[in-house]
Amino acid sequence: MYPNDVNGDVFRRLEEDNFDFSIEHPVDFYAIYATEEEADLVAKQYATDWKRGQQFKNIETRPSEKGGMELELVPIMKVTYENIVAFEKTLAERTAKVNGYLDGWGVLNG
Numbered sequence: 001m002y003p004n005d006v007n008g009d010v011f012r013r014l015e016e017d018n019f020d021f022s023i024e025h026p027v028d029f030y031a032i033y034a035t036e037e038e039a040d041l042v043a044k045q046y047a048t049d050w051k052r053g054q055q056f057k058n059i060e061t062r063p064s065e066k067g068g069m070e071l072e073l074v075p076i077m078k079v080t081y082e083n084i085v086a087f088e089k090t091l092a093e094r095t096a097k098v099n100g101y102l103d104g105w106g107v108l109n110g
Helices: 006-016 036-051 081-096
Strands: 024-033 056-063 069-078 100-107
Touching: 006 081, 024 036, 024 081, 036 056, 036 069, 036 081, 036 100, 069 081, 081 100
Parallel strands: none
Antiparallel strands: 024 069, 024 100, 056 069
């Protein structure tokens, strides 16, 4: 049902854990940037999306344990493969314009 990729693996595990796909959830997305300025630049783009109506629980930058700065984005969304891939694609496009990389996503079950 899901593609054989990292996201497909996550979705198969969520199904096995009886995750409720019928409701919206806060989903944590992470990206790492070389500098605070780069993290803040991308964070501001998502703050603009929030002002335009996209629902977020949190948008935050903080020092990363891996070095540089971490951006945490927590949109409220239906957890579908398509929604996750679309959000990651936009984050990757915005991140590609500065010195950064995607660092995964997750959602709590329960």
